[in-house]
Amino acid sequence: MKEIIKILAVAIFFISIVFPDEDLFAQKREIKFERFSLEEGLSVSAIVSLVQDSKGFLWIATEDGLNRYDGYNFKIFRNIPDDSTSLCNNRTWSIIEDSQGILWIGTNGGLEKFDYEKEQFIHYKNNANDSKSLIDNTVSAICEDKSVFLWIRTLGGGLSRFDKQNEQFTNYRHDPYDSKSLSNNEVISIYADKSNVLWIGTSDGLNKFDRRKGQFTHYTYNPNDPSRLSNNNIRSIYEDKAGVLWIGPWGISYASNLTPDNATGIGALSEEIFIKTLREGKLKGVGRPLLPPMPWQVYGMKTDQDLKAIYAFLQSLKPIRNEVPQPVMPDKMEELFANK
Numbered sequence: 527m528k529e530i531i532k533i534l535a536v537a538i539f540f541i542s543i544v545f546p547d548e549d550l551f552a553q554k555r556e557i558k559f560e561r562f563s564l565e566e567g568l569s570v571s572a573i574v575s576l577v578q579d580s581k582g583f584l585w586i587a588t589e590d591g592l593n594r595y596d597g598y599n600f601k602i603f604r605n606i607p608d609d610s611t612s613l614c615n616n617r618t619w620s621i622i623e624d625s626q627g628i629l630w631i632g633t634n635g636g637l638e639k640f641d642y643e644k645e646q647f648i649h650y651k652n653n654a655n656d657s658k659s660l661i662d663n664t665v666s667a668i669c670e671d672k673s674v675f676l677w678i679r680t681l682g683g684g685l686s687r688f689d690k691q692n693e694q695f696t697n698y699r700h701d702p703y704d705s706k707s708l709s710n711n712e713v714i715s716i717y718a719d720k721s722n723v724l725w726i727g728t729s730d731g732l733n734k735f736d737r738r739k740g741q742f743t744h745y746t747y748n749p750n751d752p753s754r755l756s757n758n759n760i761r762s763i764y765e766d767k768a769g770v771l772w773i774g775p776w777g778i779s780y781a782s783n784l785t786p787d788n789a790t791g792i793g794a795l796s797e798e799i800f801i802k803t804l805r806e807g808k809l810k811g812v813g814r815p816l817l818p819p820m821p822w823q824v825y826g827m828k829t830d831q832d833l834k835a836i837y838a839f840l841q842s843l844k845p846i847r848n849e850v851p852q853p854v855m856p857d858k859m860e861e862l863f864a865n866k
Contacts, residue, residue: 529749530564553612567600569593581631581642587618603647606636614638617667622754624690632665637678637688643653648694650688661686661697671718681728684711685726700743706741709733717763719771727760730770759815787845 556776562568570590577585591604592613606612615635623629631638636651637660653659662683671675676688684699685708701707708726714725726733732755748754756775760842762774786793792800795810802811804825809816825833 538582552864554750560598562595568601569600569602569604574618575620576829577623579623579667580627585621585629585631585633587621591616591618592621603645613647614651619664620668621672622668624670624676626690627790628690630668630676632668632678637661637665637668637676638661650693658694660688660695661698665714667716669716671724672722677716677718677724678719679713679716684708685713685716704726706739706743708742709744710745714759714761715763717765719765720769725763725771727773729759731755732760732763733756740798783846783848783850784840785843785846785848786841787847790847790849791845793842793845797834797837801830802838804833815820 537749544687563571570584570588572589574615576587576588579585582597584595584597586595592604594601594603596671597659602618605614613631615633617634618631619634620632621629624689628724629640629642631640636649639648639650640646642649651661652661652663660678662680664676664681664683666681667679669679671677674690676690678686678688678695684697687693687696687698698708700709700711708728710728710730712729713726714729716726718727724735724737726735726742731744731745733742734740745755747756747758760773762772764772764774766772774818783791785791790795795803800809803809803816806812807816807826808814825836828836
């Protein structure tokens with residue numbers, strides 16, 4: 527079967543495709559929102575992800591516990607010291623309900639399986655002495671394929687596959703001496719397509735997994751080849767109804783404020799950190815990857831003298847206070863393609 531991959535070079539999709547109903551623009555429709563906050567029982571206002579299970583409960587991952595909403599009230603699950611059946615860590619990242627109706631939660635302390643009957647958690651954690659344990663305890667995303675394996679994304683630790691039947695993990699890391707290994711341990715997105723082919727987005731390109739050989743094929747950016755990826759930071763992957771695979775190198779990102787404003791610009795950034803940021807392609811040299819439209823790869827190849835001159839010029843500008851919005855994460859973009 528011929529694989530068709532289209533590169534989504536621009537994150538903002540056409541509204542006319544997402545909302546094809548012409549009546550949407552023919553008349554005004556008032557959309558009203560109902561707010562839920564700490565006053566209504568939510569544990570914290572910082573929401574990371576949401577899932578509604580087959581029982582009708584809404585599960586909410588937050589920075590301070592796992593919330594369950596039944597349509598009337600919130601119940602908060604948190605770590606309870608000396609209670610091994612409680613949530614292992616309050617920083618929850620991701621939630622999925624698998625094909626068997628089991629709820630899985632990714633946390634900063636490992637992978638959690640929820641027991642509905644007892645309302646308790648079963649923990650799966652990294653064990654340095656066990657190669658078949660979870661690869662890393664910071665579980666930021668979970669994906670189930672058609673073989674009912676769970677694929678687990680960690681923050682910089684690599685990729686784990688969990689066999690639910692024998693409760694064992696198979697781990698995949700980047701090996702600089704193996705060109706067929708995972709291209710980078712910083713896994714950003716995971717997607718199992720309709721043919722059960724697994725695609726992994728990393729900070730160093732797109733990976734296609736060969737289940738039989740246990741190897742990865744890499745697809746990367748090449749500035750001299752327009753048919754290649756437009757960027758190596760693969761933030762989102764989605765297959766539409768026609769079987770076309772869409773690759774999103776980013777969600778929505780914004781141009782930074784490069785004036786020397788101390789609060790919203792680069793005024794508080796030292797020359798050393800400025801240069802490291804452009805060399806490493808990471809926020810302040812150590813944070814998240816720099817996103818388009820910042821062409822850091824071009825500037826990163828310049829000499830220290832050139833970068834110092836650029837820094838001096840930017841610091842000489844008039845400071846402008848302009849709070850730039852945070853990037854929109856790719857998992858928030860997938861709904862744009864739901865009707866494609």
